[in-house]
Structures are given as C-alpha cells and as structure tokens.
Amino acid sequence: MTGMGGVLGLGVAAQPPQAIHVVAGQNRPPAWPVTPAVRVNLAARGELARIMGELRPGVVIHAACVSRAADCEQQPEHAHKVNIEAVEELLASAVFADSFVVYVSTEQVFDGYAERYFEDSPVSPRTVYGSTKAAAERRVLEFGGAVVRLPLLLGGSAGPGRMGADTAVVQAVRSGRAMSLFTDEIRTPVHVDFVAPMLEKIAREGHTGIFHLAGSQAVSRYELGQRACEVAGVEPNFEASLAAEFDGPPRSLRLELDCERAIKELVWEPPDLRQSLSRTFATPFEAVAND
C-alpha cells in the first residue's frame, strides 16, 4: 500500500498486521512497525517502477497522492506528476509484476450539483485535485483494476496538517483557534477504520470497477463540527459560513456517494455519523499518532 503516512494509512495500520509491504511517502519515516516499509518519491520518475520490480507485489493499494486541493491548485504540475504520471508508471510496472491494482479515489471527481452520485455517474471535477484523480481513475479502469471513491474521511492525526476532519475541528476548538465551518457544504463522512478492511477485501477478492464507500448520513461541515465536539466532550466554538461565498478554489456543495454496489457485493454497511465519531474519540488519537 502506498500513502501509509496519511490519514487513511492510520486506518490501515489499525488493522491486524497484514503480509504487505508498505510503500510509504518520502518525507517522514514510516511509523508502522508491523510491516516492512520502503520509501519512495512518486514525483521522481522511475523510483516506483524500480520498487515494483523489486517487490513484485500481488496487489497494490495506491492511496498516496497530493491530496490537499489547495496544494494542487498552487502546484498543478507537481499534482499532475504525482497524481497522474506516477499512476501511469505504477500501471506499466504492474503489468510486468503481474500485480492487481486498487486505486483510492475521491468524491471530488464530482461537481456537487447532483442530488446523489452513483458508481456510473459521469465524472465532473471542478478542481485540479479532482481532475487529476479522475484522470488517474480512467487509467486504472482501462487497466482492469478497482477504483474506490471515498468521502470526507474521519479519524485521528497522522501528523501536522494531516488529520481526519473531526479531529481537525476538535483540535482547533481545544486550542482556541478561530474557525468557521460551512453550513452549505454537505458530505457523507466515514471513519478510516471502516474503510480499511473493505480495501483489503477488494484486494483479496480481486473485485474490479468502481466502488463507493461512504457513511450513511449526509451532514454539513458545520453539523459535523457540532457532532464531533459533542462526542469528544468539548464545547463547540466556531462560526458558520457559506462555501458558496468562499474566496478560493471552487468547492462542490453537495457530494453524496451512493454505495449500492459495495452494499451488494462487499456487504458494506455504511456506518452512521455516531459510529464513525465514536471511533475517533473513543481512542485517544494522540496515542495512535505517536505509536
């Protein structure tokens, strides 16, 4: 799996140890002692192919990418290199290594104008981030791999600036930082701990095509913040604002992923918000992050 140093990686690391090699990011030492780890810079052409040739993994779960929309807008060429070209390199080397590829994608491949997005809804990205992820999806599908679209992720802290949306709010409130949350940006968030075993299942059973793995409840960012504070036992202290008036890269207002295929074929049971939030705040996330 690539991207083990990220928020989703936290969920995977929380699973029972797997016989997988961890192809981590290049910036920080991999924190997970349960599996062998390899460092790779996806922006350096040839590194991933070399590692694929050495490891010859049966399956690659590719989660690493430039995942912050603002970073992608500021450095579109870098985003293109890491989010598209590295995927092309991965797929080319997967042919030689005979590896199955599970690609982790995002709801941000959609524009947010529809009531609900299905696995076969046409993609309609509005940002550089969403466009690069949609382009990579297309390549993975042509290759015959699996594409797993995720919603806003909840979970602990995988390092500074890298945390589940619920942890980010609660940390900001605890530190007294001024913050405003959108009341018109609707998401179906889910905790990474629920997603991780599904990724493993898709990989183990070799499912192909597109899957959506989202939570069962659609909430605004503002409501998510309120509920997170409630479960964490802190007093909500933030302003309300409108994404429609946001002065920055375009924001998709309503992103609801329909998970019908995952429910039928993977027996995915979309968790509700309380189930997800309880995961984060029942486990002291500082302890997980520093493990």
Ligand SMILES: NC(=O)c1ccc[n+]([C@@H]2O[C@H](COP(=O)([O-])OP(=O)(O)OC[C@H]3O[C@@H](n4cnc5c(N)ncnc54)[C@H](OP(=O)(O)O)[C@@H]3O)[C@@H](O)[C@H]2O)c1
């Ligand atoms: N977080 C969300 O709310 C969310 C929502 C929907 C979908 N997703 C998808 O889920 C996946 C994981 O997201 P995340 O939130 O866990 O991301 P994250 O916390 O930002 O972590 C990104 C990971 O990618 C690695 N990476 C970035 N650039 C790299 C490079 N040049 N070379 C090697 N590794 C590099 C990072 O390595 P370092 O540790 O070395 O920096 C890190 O391990 C992504 O595919 C994302 O599109 C996330």
